[in-house]
Amino acid sequence: NAGVTQTPKFQVLKTGQSMTLQCAQDMNHNSMYWYRQDPGMGLRLIYYSASEGTTDKGEVPNGYNVSRLNKREFSLRLESAAPSQTSVYFCASRRGNEQYFGPGTRLTVT
Amino acid sequence: AQSVTQLDSQVPVFEEAPVELRCNYSSSVSVYLFWYVQYPNQGLQLLLKYLSGSTLVKGINGFEAEFNKSQTSFHLRKPSVHISDTAEYFCAVSDEVQGAQKLVFGQGTRLTINP
Numbered sequence: 626n627a628g629v630t631q632t633p634k635f636q637v638l639k640t641g642q643s644m645t646l647q648c649a650q651d652m653n654h655n656s657m658y659w660y661r662q663d664p665g666m667g668l669r670l671i672y673y674s675a676s677e678g679t680t681d682k683g684e685v686p687n688g689y690n691v692s693r694l695n696k697r698e699f700s701l702r703l704e705s706a707a708p709s710q711t712s713v714y715f716c717a718s719r720r721g722n723e724q725y726f727g728p729g730t731r732l733t734v735t
Numbered sequence: 736a737q738s739v740t741q742l743d744s745q746v747p748v749f750e751e752a753p754v755e756l757r758c759n760y761s762s763s764v765s766v767y768l769f770w771y772v773q774y775p776n777q778g779l780q781l782l783l784k785y786l787s788g789s790t791l792v793k794g795i796n797g798f799e800a801e802f803n804k805s806q807t808s809f810h811l812r813k814p815s816v817h818i819s820d821t822a823e824y825f826c827a828v829s830d831e832v833q834g835a836q837k838l839v840f841g842q843g844t845r846l847t848i849n850p
Binding site: 656665667668669675683719724728729 | 739741744767771776777778779780784786825834835836837838839840841842
């Protein structure tokens with residue numbers, strides 16, 4: 626039982642490049658989330674998926690897209706990366722009123 | 736709109752001393768409150784939560800928090816800290832526990848335990 630896994634762990638992009646952050650959970654949870662963590666700002670919700678087949682915007686969705694591929698997987702795509710997207714990205718899934726977080730992806734955009 | 740303010744960005748304490756990490760929230764509807772902990776280079780994990788009922792809630796690793804509706808606070812306490820408690824602590828609020836449960840996090844408090 627791996628919980629929530631994220632790939633890659635680290636990534637460096639140049640401005641304008643695109644990439645997809647992958648997230649998978651093996652706990653059969655319905656809801657999944659993407660957050661970004663920036664120093665002094667806590668975690669902010671980018672997008673979420675309350676159940677398979679649905680996605681909704683969170684607090685800071687601009688510059689991102691998501692896909693809920695199936696119940697297990699929820700990916701986050703940056704179409705044209707910008708330096709302002711340098712951050713640590715966390716995926717989470719939820720059972721009841723507890724969210725379970727992955728280990729994070731540290732992304733640097735130069 | 737909901738918001739959370741953690742009043743201290745860093746808290747240094749000596750080992751075996753008590754600690755309080757402060758959290759204030761604002762919300763116009765019912766609130767559900769959480770404390771999450773992030774150990775170095777890891778994701779977050781739930782410490783404790785307030786949903787309803789007793790205002791004093793106990794969590795893992797000896798932590799507890801008290802919900803105070805009149806002061807809109809949810810401070811985290813531990814009577815005696817250990818080196819292993821060194822981590823960043825996040826207070827969070829949600830206005831629902833079913834449905835989407837969108838969490839709004841505070842800025843975080845870095846707890847450093849000195850020997």
